Amino acid sequence: MTESAERIDTTRLQAVARAYTQSAVFYAALDVELFTHIHNGSTTEEELITATTLRQIDVERLVTCLLSMEMITWSDDGSLVNAPDVDKFLVKGTRRYAGEWMMFTRPDVPKWFRMTELMLSQHGTRLGMYDELTVESAKKYHQATSSIGFGAARRFVRTVDLSERRHLLDLGGGSGAYSITAVETFENLRATVLDLPPVVVATQEYIADAGVGDRVDTVGADFTQGEFPGPVDAVVMASNLPIYDGQVIAGVVARAFRALESGGEMHLIGEMLDDDRSGPLDSAMWGMNELICGSLGRSHTRAEVVGYFADAGFVDIDISEFVPDTLARCVGTKP
Ligand SMILES: C[S@@+](CC[C@H](N)C(=O)[O-])C[C@H]1O[C@@H](n2cnc3c(N)ncnc32)[C@H](O)[C@@H]1O
Known part of the structure; x- marks a missing residue:
């Protein structure tokens, strides 16, 4: 027998x-704002x-689990401190608070545990959850995702130089994070956010809040056609890459190619x-x-x-890590 x-x-x-137990403990900690309390000075179990x-x-149980999950640690003086990422993103009331995004998929939990049934029922449509989007649900969606979107957009403008570009088309642009951040960074740039009709109502609010309405416009459309x-x-x-199958994504990339001028560039950023x-x-x-959300992606x-x-038809195609272990970026140029 080998070793x-x-x-x-x-x-x-x-x-x-039992991996699901970690998600459940994490949700409970967010429910009771435990990380926020620690940040604000309740650093002992008595204070919590x-x-x-x-x-x-229950505080003892939560703290024990969160210590093991490395969400919190003991400091030298015996008080509790948040891990650096927890302290940066999970303290309520701070600019980078991402708790809403962390909770965004929580309502899907029962469906994940009905996965076999969903597979056997062969359910799914091309647009999945986006079939049923309303202005109200689109606003809620982007309230949860925009903090992550703007973070990624800041990374995009640090990585990609668009200073020589005049017009950016932002497909499935959602909150407009990429367009808003790009026009704020590159003074000669204009941008168009194309997203589903209920979504662009929300997009326009983000554009107005950023004060870039003269340089970013919106088109309400389905990018699959x-x-x-x-x-x-x-x-x-x-x-938005995994929302669709290969045929749909290939079609989107081909139509983006047709919309580009010669020499133009396309960036596809997604979970690859x-x-x-x-x-x-x-x-x-x-x-x-996407099974859970009812799409065929x-x-x-x-x-x-x-x-x-x-x-x-793109040339000079290059693919690189965008957010390690999360997002990659593919870029190509139209000859
Ligand atoms: C996860 S969000 C990403 C938003 C934005 N690109 C960002 O990174 O911040 C996915 C977006 O794709 C949009 N989307 C999905 N399917 C679409 C379609 N068929 N046509 C247009 N937009 C679509 C959604 O409405 C949503 O705003």
Whole structure:
């Protein structure tokens, strides 16, 4: 027997079987604003009992789990501190608070546990959850996602130089995060956010709040059909890749190519898989999320995305990490 065979046991399998417990503890901590209380000075369990109004035993259980999950740690003086990412993004009332996004998929939890039934029923439509979008639900959606979107958009303008570009088309632009941030960064740039008709009502509010209404406009349309407004010299499509299958994405990339002027560039930013589909896990799970959301979408590999660009006619295609283990960025130029 080899050394590795001797060591095979059920530890990993048991951890996976109960992985949902971590999500549940995390949600409960956010419900009682535990990280916010710690940030604001309730750094002992006694103080957390007062701040959360929970029983001593439940504070002890929560703190124990969160210590093991490395969400909080003990400081040298025996008080509790948030982990750096927790403190940056999960303190309510701060600018970068992302709690709403963390909670965004919580209502889907019962469906994840009905996955087999959903698969056997073969449900799913092309647009999935976007079929039923209303102005109200679109506003709620972007209230939750915009903090993440603007963070990614700031990364985009640090990574991509659009100073020589005049018009950016932002496909599925949602809150307008990429367009707003790009025109704020590049003074000669205008942008058009194309998103579904109920969504652009919300987009217009973000544009107005940022005071860039003279340089960013919106088009209410379904990007899976019809030609795109053009000519433009830059296109970005961010964070909607797994919503659709290969045929739809290839069609979007081909129509973006047609909307571009010669020399123009397209950036597709999304959760992409390694070519052997063995990870990253988050990219794989976003594909499965589409079963839960009722679409026919799936995760795409980097090679597939490069293929969509090449088939459309793009050249100088390059793919790189955008947010490690989360998002990759594919760029191509129209000859
Ligand atoms: C996760 S959000 C990303 C928003 C934005 N690109 C960002 O990164 O901040 C996905 C967006 O794609 C839009 N979308 C999905 N399917 C679409 C379609 N068929 N036509 C137009 N927009 C679509 C959604 O309405 C939503 O605003």
